[in-house]
Amino acid sequence: MIYLDNNATTSAYPEVVEAMLPFFTEKFGNPSSLYELAQQQKDAIESSRQKVAEILGVQPKEIVFTSGGTEAVNTAIIGSALAQQEKGKYIITSKIEHKAVLETCKFLQKYLGYEITYLSVDSSGVIDLDELKNSIRSDTVLVSIMYANNETGVIQPIQEIGKIVKQANVPFHSDVVQAIGKIPVNLSELGVDYASISGHKFHGPRGIGILYRRKGAPFTPLIRGGAHENKMRAGTENTPGIVGIATALEIASREINNKMPEIEKLRDRLQQRILDEIPEVIVNGGTAPRVPNTLNIAIKYVEGEAMLFLLDNEGILASSGSACTSGSLEPSYVLLAMGLDHATAHGSLRFSLGKDNTQQQIDKVVDVLAPIVQKLRNMSPFCPDELKK
């Protein structure tokens, strides 16, 4: 199996699983209890919080463990918005955000009368800072812009966005799910007020995420029912998950310097060989800064799902911008926002590399992909005759 879908999920580091195991069995107490069994849990949670805060460049009290990236996003957006209702009901985000952000904004719009502006992106997938500046109003309660896009890997200028937003005295949330473990993330330096993180995207467990909330940033909890997590998120703590995500973050952050440069070389090799060997291919987001592991390509005249199944048949696992895999008919809204036409967006593939990929694997992908594309192009009514063989 050649796994090239690390932006979807990753395998857990063995060290992560090992660190988690005792907290399912012998160290099982409820952290809120008073006896020693519970204290072990509390200590593990607090040292994990300490570790996470240190790596992310923030204070432990600003770290909230959640059930995942989606909950972190929901909590940041709704929790910030509801705490500022007197100021206004207007939120700015972008067209290329993850559904967790978009659907949460839609929820506020539909049920609580919020107004949402969705910033556009240029053809490379980056938002326009002037459009952002012009969109800010006195009743803006939140700006939410992702750090790295899950489909293209394109990085947004978060620091510059942070400065603009801060000047306007508006709180700033960033979904940094796809950046963690791929590029260094120091939340203080980024200038965000909230950030959302998901454990399973960097070799941690599923069912655990992190919400960063800068001390003093407007906030009211979404999940209620106890004083857990410094009164910011109720519910008995997921101790194994918390220990797991802290361990994963520690290893993944270290690996940004060790392993990521290798992964980037492989990604670049994959990109170059595809461009050299398959005609009429576009690298989506290729001219913007990107996280080192992601390659999104549009292969003209063919459809993504068909390519994915033929790759799967050869043991290669990737994902596509085509609608067909998601069940809706519309192709990737991210690629459409970048100006791709529908047919080209349908013919896009995402390869997201990870720690276990080798050059041999990457070479095999190209060796397999080229004839697959040819086979499908031969069948395609759009394909010009000179490309058919």
Added chain:
Amino acid sequence: MNENEPKKPGGIYSKKVMEHFMNPHNWGRMENPDGVGKVGNPICGDVMWIYIKVEDNRIVDISFETFGCVAAIATSSITTDMVKGKTVEEALEITNKAVANALDGLPPNKMHCSLLAEEGLKAAIEDYIAKKKGKKQDNQKQEK
């Protein structure tokens, strides 16, 4: 689709769908077809072109060109199998349900692909009939 059947290879698709997708029959552009049906919409990601050759009211040859997903290619392929050798009237009776059944079923969100095949076939036959009429009229004009 039988729920208990092993789903692999192909995940959501039947074995039959995957067979036709992996090795489609009768694909490619046809030289001098008697009828062409062009259906679908790139916005939805499926475009199907069906070519037919008709002799003595019988579809003696058929081929397709399809831009689309696994289901779109598989339905194109099986439709050409079902149609080859049939009279024009027989071919017009082929429904999208028959196409889906011949593939041992399609996932619900892919049923539109079988509809596309039915429409593509009908469009090709309509094109053939229209061309025939046109020829007849041309001939009549020439005779006059």
